[in-house]
Amino acid sequence: NAGVTQTPKFQVLKTGQSMTLQCAQDMNHNSMYWYRQDPGMGLRLIYYSASEGTTDKGEVPNGYNVSRLNKREFSLRLESAAPSQTSVYFCASSVRTGGYTFGSGTRLTVV
């Protein structure tokens, strides 16, 4: 039982490049989330998906897009990366009003 799997684990991008962060869960959870973690800022919600086919903005959505491909997969896309998007990105999933299960994170550096 893998839980929540994120790929890649590390990535370095040049300013203006694009990339997609992948997330998959095997727990049959309906809800999935993308957070970013910056020093001293805690975890801030970028986007979330309450069910397949639905997505909604969180606290810091600018510069990001998401796709809920199916119940298992929820991807995060950076269309034109900026240094301010240097961060650690976590995907999570949950049953409704339950605790989150987090992935191990993607450490992204934009130079």
Added chain:
Amino acid sequence: GENVEQHPSTLSVQEGDSAVIKCTYSDSASNYFPWYKQELGKGPQLIIDIRSNVGEKKDQRIAVTLNKTAKHFSLHITETQPEDSAVYFCAASQGGSEKLVFGKGTKLTVNP
């Protein structure tokens, strides 16, 4: 929207002592309050949670208390061990939704 404040930002204790981390929230409609432990290089892991219809919950050396009137909740770790060293995050549900708002974290160091 919901706002969660967490204190202290750093906490250092001797092995065997107790540690207490406190959080306050702003939205009286919040009804779910989990705590997460994050070890270096890993994702946060749920360690205990409490719902608004309960005042206290305990799991071995870890306990959480909730005061709905004052809108604050606390994590208590007794008989601390070096492996308790990590960053701890509190969170509160955004109203009755499944979205969580996190505190900024507490770095706990347990000295042998």
